[in-house]
Amino acid sequence: MTSVPPPAADPRGFLEALFEAAVARADPMQVLAAHLPPRPEGRLVVIGAGKASARMAEAVEAAWGPCEGLVLTRYGYARPCAGIEIVEAAHPVPDRAGLEATARLLDLVEGLGPDDTVLALISGGGSALLCAPIEGLTLEDKRAVNAALLASGAPISAMNVVRKQLSRVKGGRLGAACAPARLLTLVISDVPGDDPSEIASGPTVGDTSTPAQALEIIDRWSIELPDAVRAALAAAPAGVAPDDPRLAHAETRIIAAPAQSLDTAAEIARAAGCEVRMLGDAIEGEARELAVAQARTAREIAQSLAPGAAPVLLLSGGECTVTRRGQGRGGPNAEFVLAAACALAGDPRIHLLACDTDGVDGADEIAGAYAGPGTPTGEAAARALAENDAHGFFGRVGGQVVTGPTLTNVNDFRAVLILPE
Structure with missing residues (x-):
């Protein structure tokens, strides 16, 4: 079993542990x-x-x-x-x-x-x-x-x-x-x-x-x-x-299949004290549009959480797409995270991770990305999104998730963690 840190104490470590467990389920x-x-x-x-x-x-x-x-x-x-x-x-x-x-x-x-x-x-x-x-x-x-x-x-x-x-x-x-x-x-x-x-x-x-x-x-x-x-x-x-x-x-x-891996991550998250909301294992669409929709949902949930409430975790899978507009380096998972981070504008309660379970997001040897309240969301982030340069951006700010070959492939894994105030 993957070692799972507490969600509030180490949000990034928690989300990465869930991703590792989802990948292991499909080995x-x-x-x-x-x-x-x-x-x-x-x-x-x-x-x-x-x-x-x-x-x-x-x-x-x-x-x-x-x-x-x-x-x-x-x-x-x-x-x-x-x-x-x-x-x-x-x-x-x-x-x-x-x-x-x-x-x-x-x-x-x-x-x-x-x-x-x-x-x-x-x-x-x-x-x-x-x-x-x-x-x-x-x-x-x-x-x-x-x-x-x-x-x-x-x-x-x-x-x-x-x-x-x-x-x-x-x-x-x-x-x-x-x-x-x-x-x-x-x-x-x-x-x-x-x-x-x-x-x-x-x-x-x-x-x-x-x-x-x-x-x-x-x-x-x-x-x-x-x-x-x-x-x-x-x-x-x-x-x-x-x-x-x-x-x-x-x-x-x-x-x-993707649903099995998401269920494994959900079980671990519940054991860690989270309320899990499954958004679906077959979600398609433009990565940046899905990101804005999930960021909006996360903000609405954050505003409704009472102090001391259980953290909420949104889980989803499927396969997003990117319509190439610029000449940057990226993939649908990293672009999802970058677009969501821009929409969230540093919201202190929300952390997110999106990765491809094969360890390759787009054509690069990068699984995906993590973003949280400390992720820069100013002009540089907007410029990177316009250029489809999510991998380049997260490489500069330390948000890349790199796994190497995972030797399996059950599609994208997206997790949005919402912590109470």
Whole structure:
């Protein structure tokens, strides 16, 4: 159990301890084995992609022993495995290492028979790591698409519709490639609603989206794409439907999800004397807009607290987005904290933390940020917010939260602590 300091005596330490407990709740080494059946007879192939996939592979071999397979994860997230090969590649914009590893992964499952078994280990980040463009597109096209999607402010569900239509592995296509082998997919959820077809763009799960929907999303969010991408989308082949016979022997199990991690943090906070108010585990939207709304709520609660009342903790998860306006360094969690701090203007009763449970907020090796009454909220903060430079700002004022690779990924964690006068 994470050591938890008293909320009033050490607000930042308290919030960071809750975040650490939420991350630990989703550690594959703690949760995966309970979802494994007995090791199957016949040939077993383990495949996977995502920020947690190498840790998941490590947990599989801890339970089953050495296995044949290949798993693709982010640079710096590899884990030691006896039989499963771990390949690192770029995230959030794909690179050649991801392209080549995805081709090898497809080769590995080709030609399997009905007596063979594929175990797929999928977690957030797999959309960028699995890179197999449809005919007519290059790696550079896929890189341009990912960069444009990330800067657009579109929600993850919309981004994934576009990604699926441009891929030979996403949207159930990897699952279809495994047929006629039996397929078991273990998933760590990083998307609002925990829909397996959205996690890593659902490589082993049937899909109902269409190229026409992808084009509508591109137009709605004013996403600038190379002409080759639009042409490829217009000619994209039909996807793999949920009732496709190639998925008849496929099963999917979610082994960790945002709600479980938030519940763990809530239980610890209650034990520390807090009143916990859960705002939801599937919140989406522009980070700075959500920040202003939660800051307003926190202030209203603070004004209603009588002296000596229990502290109130607001917890929420989901995945916020940032519409890129400036050239700074940041991510949705740090931007949430910066925007909330500006709205709170140093309110002495309110402290907050927002971090990505994978340890990477945006593209930087920074999990997120903390802000409290001592956080500067003047012109420098406003300028940083205008430039999307939350990481730079919190680096200067000492508010960054840096964890290193957490080896899991159950989306964003936001906690707002309101102390009585």
